[in-house]
Amino acid sequence: MTAGPMSPDALEAALRAIGAERYHNLHPFHRRLHGGDLNRGQVQAWALNRYYYQSRIPAKDASLLARLPTADLRRAWRSRLEDHDGTAPGTGGVARWLKLAEGVGLERAYVESTAGILAGTRFAVDAYVALVRERSILEAIASSLTELFSPTIIAERVSGMLAHYSFVTPETLAYFTPRLTQAPRDADFALGYVREHAVTVEQQEAVLAALRFKCDVLWSQLDALHFAYVEPGFIPPGAFVPDDRR
Amino acid sequence: MTAGPMSPDALEAALRAIGAERYHNLHPFHRRLHGGDLNRGQVQAWALNRYYYQSRIPAKDASLLARLPTADLRRAWRSRLEDHDGTAPGTGGVARWLKLAEGVGLERAYVESTAGILAGTRFAVDAYVALVRERSILEAIASSLTELFSPTIIAERVSGMLAHYSFVTPETLAYFTPRLTQAPRDADFALGYVREHAVTVEQQEAVLAALRFKCDVLWSQLDALHFAYVEPGFIPPGAFVPDDRR
Numbered sequence: 187m188t189a190g191p192m193s194p195d196a197l198e199a200a201l202r203a204i205g206a207e208r209y210h211n212l213h214p215f216h217r218r219l220h221g222g223d224l225n226r227g228q229v230q231a232w233a234l235n236r237y238y239y240q241s242r243i244p245a246k247d248a249s250l251l252a253r254l255p256t257a258d259l260r261r262a263w264r265s266r267l268e269d270h271d272g273t274a275p276g277t278g279g280v281a282r283w284l285k286l287a288e289g290v291g292l293e294r295a296y297v298e299s300t301a302g303i304l305a306g307t308r309f310a311v312d313a314y315v316a317l318v319r320e321r322s323i324l325e326a327i328a329s330s331l332t333e334l335f336s337p338t339i340i341a342e343r344v345s346g347m348l349a350h351y352s353f354v355t356p357e358t359l360a361y362f363t364p365r366l367t368q369a370p371r372d373a374d375f376a377l378g379y380v381r382e383h384a385v386t387v388e389q390q391e392a393v394l395a396a397l398r399f400k401c402d403v404l405w406s407q408l409d410a411l412h413f414a415y416v417e418p419g420f421i422p423p424g425a426f427v428p429d430d431r432r
Numbered sequence: 433m434t435a436g437p438m439s440p441d442a443l444e445a446a447l448r449a450i451g452a453e454r455y456h457n458l459h460p461f462h463r464r465l466h467g468g469d470l471n472r473g474q475v476q477a478w479a480l481n482r483y484y485y486q487s488r489i490p491a492k493d494a495s496l497l498a499r500l501p502t503a504d505l506r507r508a509w510r511s512r513l514e515d516h517d518g519t520a521p522g523t524g525g526v527a528r529w530l531k532l533a534e535g536v537g538l539e540r541a542y543v544e545s546t547a548g549i550l551a552g553t554r555f556a557v558d559a560y561v562a563l564v565r566e567r568s569i570l571e572a573i574a575s576s577l578t579e580l581f582s583p584t585i586i587a588e589r590v591s592g593m594l595a596h597y598s599f600v601t602p603e604t605l606a607y608f609t610p611r612l613t614q615a616p617r618d619a620d621f622a623l624g625y626v627r628e629h630a631v632t633v634e635q636q637e638a639v640l641a642a643l644r645f646k647c648d649v650l651w652s653q654l655d656a657l658h659f660a661y662v663e664p665g666f667i668p669p670g671a672f673v674p675d676d677r678r
Binding site: 207208212213214304305306308309310312313316398401402403405406409410412413414417418420422423424 | 453454458459460550551552554555556558559562644647648649651652655656658659660663664666668669670
């Protein structure tokens with residue numbers, strides 16, 4: 187007996203179950219970051235590498251925007267570009283992440299060059315951009331659904347980092363404040379789209395696979411960071427070396 | 433004062449210097465693999481993940497072949513497809529790697545499915561295939577030049593693995609025997625092409641960057657393996673779990 191497609195509610199439950207198993211809040215690196223167990227160089231490595239992810243999000247969203255068929259859909263998705271690239275120089279998520287990186291002691295030009303990021307970061311982020319560019323619109327939208335899970339991790343991160351790191355200030359973490367409202371708004375839209383359009387078994391399997399893939403993108407970035415800068419701490423040739431490791 | 437382009441000999445020396453600093457024979461995972469410091473499950477994880485790399489090499493070579501402009505170049509490059517895909521079922525490098533994987537105790541169908549590989553493996557290998565598909569022919573050819581460095585690592589690997597692992601036989605490692613002659617032949621061709629065609633500063637910088645990128649592709653695969661299966665040994669959700677870790 188072959189099972190038919192799931193109801194929208196069952197599909198949503200299956201999507202949320204992926205987050206409960208695979209979202210990167212479960213990664214040991216995040217526990218250490220939020221728990222105050224990292225030193226300044228390790229936090230710098232996180233900020234530096236994560237900048238590459240932030241900086242490629244608008245490319246990801248623009249490539250999807252270019253394929254969306256209606257003005258309604260494009261207008262809804264366009265708000266993500268405004269959130270990340272801002273409405274004036276120095277505004278938006280990418281600029282706020284640069285401030286975060288500067289706040290923890292990195293040179294802005296070095297961060298923007300991405301010269302010191304880990305290969306694992308680059309390959310994971312590029313894989314995400316490629317998925318959104320090359321797969322169906324449905325899969326591309328589904329891959330954004332990790333935002334369903336992000337408000338929890340952001341709240342943990344901000345409170346944990348402010349409590350534990352003397353070199354982190356509320357201004358440094360200003361990136362995260364608007365994300366607490368932007369991410370749920372974006373996730374609601376994407377979830378509604380997926381609930382409505384993933385109606386066959388094949389489409390439902392594709393959206394579940396896309397969300398697992400995206401969880402892998404986030405998780406493997408932390409694998410690479412943890413390996414290089416925490417345990418065992420083997421920094422690959424050419425990657426950022428914190429002051430205390432020089 | 434701006435430096436002009438390097439001579440072919442100086443360019444070759446610069447390429448070889450990249451290998452001396454960044455080739456994955458320097459990675460701690462390889463030292464452990466060759467030194468007999470891994471258990472059977474860790475060797476299985478290596479064979480399983482490396483299969484994905486092997487399986488995508490013909491796709492990489494075919495995408496370059498499709499862009500090469502002359503019959504002479506295509507004929508020379510076509511030998512790589514014959515080496516990897518064979519001339520009859522059960523022959524060629526991909527088939528021999530499956531025998532290696534079976535020889536260390538993995539199920540062939542599981543290996544071929546690539547279901548249990550690390551996300552870090554997939555993203556790194558896909559990044560290599562994308563580079564060869566999307567960048568200039570010169571960069572695509574230069575990215576193959578890690579084969580300049582492979583005979584040494586193969587000799588170390590075969591002798592080390594046979595000496596240290598009771599579950600590894602000469603038949604299991606039959607993959608490597610033809611590589612000892614194929615890799616130098618291929619590397620000589622690619623090196624000759626690069627020496628002849630990378631004549632401007634920009635071209636020379638591009639081929640050096642392509643070789644560094646390829647070293648990153650190999651290195652980051654070992655980072656992911658080492659992190660998941662050796663130190664600290666955090667296997668990501670969904671990845672292969674050896675018998676002794678279940």
